[in-house]
Amino acid sequence: MTKLLRVDDLKVHFRIPGEGLLRPRHKTLRAVDGISFDLDAGETLGIVGESGCGKSTLARGILGLVPVTSGSIWLAGEELAHLSARALRKRRQHMQIVFQDPLASLDPRMTVSEIIAEPLQVFEPSLDKKERKHKVQGIMERVGLLPNQINRYPHEFSGGQCQRIGIARALVLKPKLLICDEPVSALDVSIQAQIINLLMDIQEDMQLSMLFIAHDLSVVKQISHRVMVMYLGKMVEATTRDELYRDPRHPYTRALIDAIPIPDPTIERNKKFEPLQGDLPSPLDPPSGCSFRTRCPMAADSCAAEAPTQREISEGHWVSCHFA
Amino acid sequence: MPWIPKTADMPLLEVNNLRTSFHTNDGEVYAVNDLSFSVEKGETLGVVGESGSGKSQLVLSIINLLASNGQLQGSIRFQGQELVGMKPKEINRIRGNRIGMIFQDPMTCLNGYLTVARQMTEVLMHHQGLDYASAKKCSIEMLDAVHIPDAKNRIDRYPHEFSGGMRQRVMIAMALLCQPDLLIADEPSTALDVTVQAQIIQLMNELQQEFGMSIIMITHDLGVIAGISDNVMVMYGGRICEQAPVFELFDNPRHPYTLGLLQSVPRLDTAGSAKLHSIPGNPPNLLRLPPGCAFVDRCQKGIPVCDQKQPRLREISPEHRVACHLEELP
Numbered sequence: 328m329t330k331l332l333r334v335d336d337l338k339v340h341f342r343i344p345g346e347g348l349l350r351p352r353h354k355t356l357r358a359v360d361g362i363s364f365d366l367d368a369g370e371t372l373g374i375v376g377e378s379g380c381g382k383s384t385l386a387r388g389i390l391g392l393v394p395v396t397s398g399s400i401w402l403a404g405e406e407l408a409h410l411s412a413r414a415l416r417k418r419r420q421h422m423q424i425v426f427q428d429p430l431a432s433l434d435p436r437m438t439v440s441e442i443i444a445e446p447l448q449v450f451e452p453s454l455d456k457k458e459r460k461h462k463v464q465g466i467m468e469r470v471g472l473l474p475n476q477i478n479r480y481p482h483e484f485s486g487g488q489c490q491r492i493g494i495a496r497a498l499v500l501k502p503k504l505l506i507c508d509e510p511v512s513a514l515d516v517s518i519q520a521q522i523i524n525l526l527m528d529i530q531e532d533m534q535l536s537m538l539f540i541a542h543d544l545s546v547v548k549q550i551s552h553r554v555m556v557m558y559l560g561k562m563v564e565a566t567t568r569d570e571l572y573r574d575p576r577h578p579y580t581r582a583l584i585d586a587i588p589i590p591d592p593t594i595e596r597n598k599k600f601e602p603l604q605g606d607l608p609s610p611l612d613p614p615s616g617c618s619f620r621t622r623c624p625m626a627a628d629s630c631a632a633e634a635p636t637q638r639e640i641s642e643g644h645w646v647s648c649h650f651a
Numbered sequence: 652m653p654w655i656p657k658t659a660d661m662p663l664l665e666v667n668n669l670r671t672s673f674h675t676n677d678g679e680v681y682a683v684n685d686l687s688f689s690v691e692k693g694e695t696l697g698v699v700g701e702s703g704s705g706k707s708q709l710v711l712s713i714i715n716l717l718a719s720n721g722q723l724q725g726s727i728r729f730q731g732q733e734l735v736g737m738k739p740k741e742i743n744r745i746r747g748n749r750i751g752m753i754f755q756d757p758m759t760c761l762n763g764y765l766t767v768a769r770q771m772t773e774v775l776m777h778h779q780g781l782d783y784a785s786a787k788k789c790s791i792e793m794l795d796a797v798h799i800p801d802a803k804n805r806i807d808r809y810p811h812e813f814s815g816g817m818r819q820r821v822m823i824a825m826a827l828l829c830q831p832d833l834l835i836a837d838e839p840s841t842a843l844d845v846t847v848q849a850q851i852i853q854l855m856n857e858l859q860q861e862f863g864m865s866i867i868m869i870t871h872d873l874g875v876i877a878g879i880s881d882n883v884m885v886m887y888g889g890r891i892c893e894q895a896p897v898f899e900l901f902d903n904p905r906h907p908y909t910l911g912l913l914q915s916v917p918r919l920d921t922a923g924s925a926k927l928h929s930i931p932g933n934p935p936n937l938l939r940l941p942p943g944c945a946f947v948d949r950c951q952k953g954i955p956v957c958d959q960k961q962p963r964l965r966e967i968s969p970e971h972r973v974a975c976h977l978e979e980l981p
Contacts, residue, residue, distance in 0.1 A: 590916050593901075
């Protein structure tokens with residue numbers, strides 16, 4: 328298979344002004360700090376981590392929605408990171424995003440057909456009205472919206488349906504890459520399952536590559552082929568889905584998996600585990616050495632002295648931990 | 652039909668035929684409809700349901716914090732006292748004192764302009780008549796109990812100086828200050844990361860053992876329910892569709908909605924990649940509830956009578972109640 332997306336040592340840093348008038352020294356927030364991965368056509372990479380680990384910034388960096396500090400992004404063999412804004416805009420039709428809050432990501436003053444047709448107006452202005460309407464109706468049907476809903480406004484829909492509209496808008500241009508930033512975390516359980524099934528179906532139909540960002544490892548398990556775990560802007564572990572859940576090697580991955588409550592009282596009550604203590608350290612002031620060491624049950628002196636490097640412990644299984 | 656309590660002793664909380672309705676421009680909306688249940692001393696009742704199922708309005712009804720267009724009917728007895736129709740002055744003595752509350756979003760529930768010390772001591776000074784110094788001492792002890800490191804110094808900080816998980820701990824500490832008999836937690840861990848959620852759930856279990864209070868835990872996460880509840884109540888369209896002890900509910904779910912919910916959760920302990928079972932359709936609009944069962948449009952096992960008649964909540968085995976017409980079939 329060909330690599331559709333390749334991200335190489337991507338860094339997104341933000342300058343944060345210093346506190347107080349007399350201390351104008353700025354600090355650097357390393358939201359994404361040296362992430363590399365690639366994505367095949369038709370493959371889904373799940374990205375997990377706690378809030379503040381940089382997973383959304385990574386998505387926005389890839390799309391060029393936040394300026395990239397260094398590193399390179401290749402989409403279908405073409406380097407994106409240093410394209411001009413204008414040239415980049417043209418490439419965006421190949422990469423689309425679905426956001427977390429379904430209602431907030433739709434313009435309340437536009438009808439469903441206007442929302443879904445807008446990308447077509449921008450990228451395919453040569454289409455006439457009839458063709459455009461035809462395309463909008465086609466994609467609406469594909470995502471499970473009824474034809475008679477075409478002239479309604481977002482507020483008339485429930486959360487799950489709004490998310491379908493967001494997905495339709497992202498897919499109407501037939502992109503090669505779809506980035507989903509927590510697309511189901513705002514939805515009810517029964518609706519969440521509908522949307523996950525829809526995304527899985529569509530991916531197979533359209534041979535889409537997907538970056539699926541979530542904080543819920545069980546949702547990611549359902550939909551991904553490979554999974555990458557992030558902590559404080561860095562990758563801590565990445566491997567195939569089955570391997571990650573069968574044999575998690577990084578203590579943070581293990582802690583994340585253990586923390587998920589299992590909907591079975593017998594299993595849930597006999598589970599012996601110690602939840603991870605403490606909170607994510609401030610990304611403005613990360614710990615020395617391994618950034619996870621402040622919460623790590625295995626931390627030793629070497630962890631404070633030296634940051635672990637990414638190592639491939641078996642084929643395609645990357646871990647950055649001194650003990651893996 | 653009043654719900655007969657399980658033990659001869661008076662339950663801590665007894666709700667009978669509760670109806671919560673709202674006057675709206677589009678007509679009368681029943682958010683909670685004919686609900687009867689009880690909570691024993693030391694028991695944890697888990698309440699599950701989707702948005703719009705009435706679970707949050709149920710909580711607000713119990714502590715009488717409904718919006719101004721809301722109306723209560725039926726009976727809520729807490730330690731033998733009737734809460735429906737109680738004067739605000741009297742209920743203020745119970746709320747925050749005998750009944751503690753934890754809400755979903757700790758940032759919007761804490762006052763950002765006041766230090767944590769000011770907000771916590773206020774509770775004790777109001778309800779227990781303590782002076783500031785001893786109230787502060789109690790508050791610090793409570794912050795220690797919820798494992799806030801360096802509580803002595805942290806208490807003088809403002810809410811924004813705490814992380815999300817820490818704020819939720821402050822909320823829990825605040826709710827427990829007066830050692831309430833009943834703690835109502837409305838989605839306390841939904842806004843938190845899984846690792847922090849695990850900490851908070853562990854903390855609540857620990858505190859319950861220590862203080863022996865009853866808990867009503869509202870959540871949509873069946874995993875959380877499995878870990879913490881003794882009894883589970885599943886709500887749909889403002890009514891109870893199933894209620895059972897936790898092991899019974901997970902082992903032997905009888906209502907199609909409960910079954911659907913259990914099957915639509917992606918699980919870590921099963922192989923992924925197969926299609927998830929999903930419940931088709933959307934939650935019902937409370938303004939236009941069908942005359943029969945509210946779940947009928949999404950139910951795959953529906954029979955003709957479901958469209959016409961509201962199913963009766965009946966006991967199919969001791970402590971297991973289901974409202975489904977299928978249970979009435981011979």
